[in-house]
Amino acid sequence: MKAVVYQEPFTVSVQDVEDPRIEDPTDVLVWVTSSAICGSDLHMYEGRTDAPSGLVFGHENTGIVEEVGPGVASIKRGDRVSMPFNVACGFCKNCLAGRTGFCLTVNPGFGGGAYGYVSMGPYRGGQAEYLRVPFADFNCLKLPPGDEHENDFAMLADIFPTGYHGATLAQVGPGETVAVFGAGPVGLMAAYSSLIKGAATVFVVDRVESRLRLAERIGAVPVDFSKVDPIEAIREQTQGDGTDKGIDAVGYQATVPEGEEQPAIVLNQLIQTVRATGMIGVVGLYVPGDPGAPSEEAGRGELLVRFGKLFEKGLRIGTGQANVKAYNRQLRDLIIAGRAEPSFVVSKELPLEDAPDAYARFDKREEGYSKVVLKP
Numbered sequence: 001m002k003a004v005v006y007q008e009p010f011t012v013s014v015q016d017v018e019d020p021r022i023e024d025p026t027d028v029l030v031w032v033t034s035s036a037i038c039g040s041d042l043h044m045y046e047g048r049t050d051a052p053s054g055l056v057f058g059h060e061n062t063g064i065v066e067e068v069g070p071g072v073a074s075i076k077r078g079d080r081v082s083m084p085f086n087v088a089c090g091f092c093k094n095c096l097a098g099r100t101g102f103c104l105t106v107n108p109g110f111g112g113g114a115y116g117y118v119s120m121g122p123y124r125g126g127q128a129e130y131l132r133v134p135f136a137d138f139n140c141l142k143l144p145p146g147d148e149h150e151n152d153f154a155m156l157a158d159i160f161p162t163g164y165h166g167a168t169l170a171q172v173g174p175g176e177t178v179a180v181f182g183a184g185p186v187g188l189m190a191a192y193s194s195l196i197k198g199a200a201t202v203f204v205v206d207r208v209e210s211r212l213r214l215a216e217r218i219g220a221v222p223v224d225f226s227k228v229d230p231i232e233a234i235r236e237q238t239q240g241d242g243t244d245k246g247i248d249a250v251g252y253q254a255t256v257p258e259g260e261e262q263p264a265i266v267l268n269q270l271i272q273t274v275r276a277t278g279m280i281g282v283v284g285l286y287v288p289g290d291p292g293a294p295s296e297e298a299g300r301g302e303l304l305v306r307f308g309k310l311f312e313k314g315l316r317i318g319t320g321q322a323n324v325k326a327y328n329r330q331l332r333d334l335i336i337a338g339r340a341e342p343s344f345v346v347s348k349e350l351p352l353e354d355a356p357d358a359y360a361r362f363d364k365r366e367e368g369y370s371k372v373v374l375k376p
């Protein structure tokens, strides 16, 4: 079958790879209908990880079940399904507690598995015609048959639940003010989720014009950090208090501020932006052991977080991979009920063959490439 295969930094190709097969009785094989490209893929694409060449990318997968292992109880051939990007067993301590992003069975010691992702297990990605799904009863979410809402459902594998996770970590509640740093697909989903949770005002900070316009379209207040100091601007619009809550949807790959040498540390900006005793959800990635990181400290996973300020303000922080299964059923049902339409972030649908070009353009944050969904 055809698949998107990582070659070397800044190069993926579409080539023939061996067809996946049922390996364990609890597996299913899915014929992939949508597999989106994610900001997380760029860490590997840009060569900032030790992803091996030959790795098939794709952790945001939707499709139709093609073949079912003999140990699968609830999933049938022909079912339309969404796969959380986390591969999880469903029976370890973390999965039982709903923390499926940290499954101890698929990744003992560290916790957490994913399709097509370096260091997160041997699971091949779904930017391909077919995908093998382990522990299928646990890792498939059934969708209504047909092809309605395909791009909305395609956001259920990762970024909609991830944005929702950011808002949940920050315990966003009705009537609150929220600052979201980053208007990439994840930041936009965090803003959207905050509004779903009833936030009164959501500020979205970025410098990419088209992304800020999308934030405005969903009812958030755009803040262009290339034009204003976002901390000051948000403070002014919150009677000097700062926001109740904050979400970091940038991570350690923040841009380098003008006239400075080190990248901005978004977490410190949030510590300044959020009012005393507020909460911060961090879903942007911070990866230890990255030789290609924007600064030596970031590469060691040792950012200089202003802990004194954090303590002084009595702030609380939640971090980590999203536990997609904790939210995907509820978010699916919001889509079905017509109360959520996360596909507003999707800017392009492309055949698998166009993946090399799409990766290059998405990597440059080119207009029109904010969220690309590949249609194998």
Ligand code: NAD
Pocket (backbone or CB within 6 Å): 038, 039, 040, 041, 158, 159, 162, 181, 182, 183, 184, 185, 186, 187, 205, 206, 207, 208, 211, 225, 249, 250, 251, 252, 253, 254, 255, 264, 266, 282, 283, 284, 285, 320, 321, 322
């Ligand atoms: P993206 O790269 O498209 O978006 C990041 C955005 O941040 C860009 O629009 C960029 O202009 C903006 N930005 C850069 N520096 C900034 C600064 N100083 N202040 C404000 N904005 C700034 O990526 P994405 O797909 O939206 O993903 C965002 C992050 O979330 C990535 O680190 C990704 O790996 C991570 N992620 C985490 C999870 C999880 O489970 N926790 C899941 C998916 C993605």
Ligand code: ZN
Pocket (backbone or CB within 6 Å): 037, 038, 039, 040, 041, 059, 060, 085, 158, 159
């Ligand atoms: Zn993703």
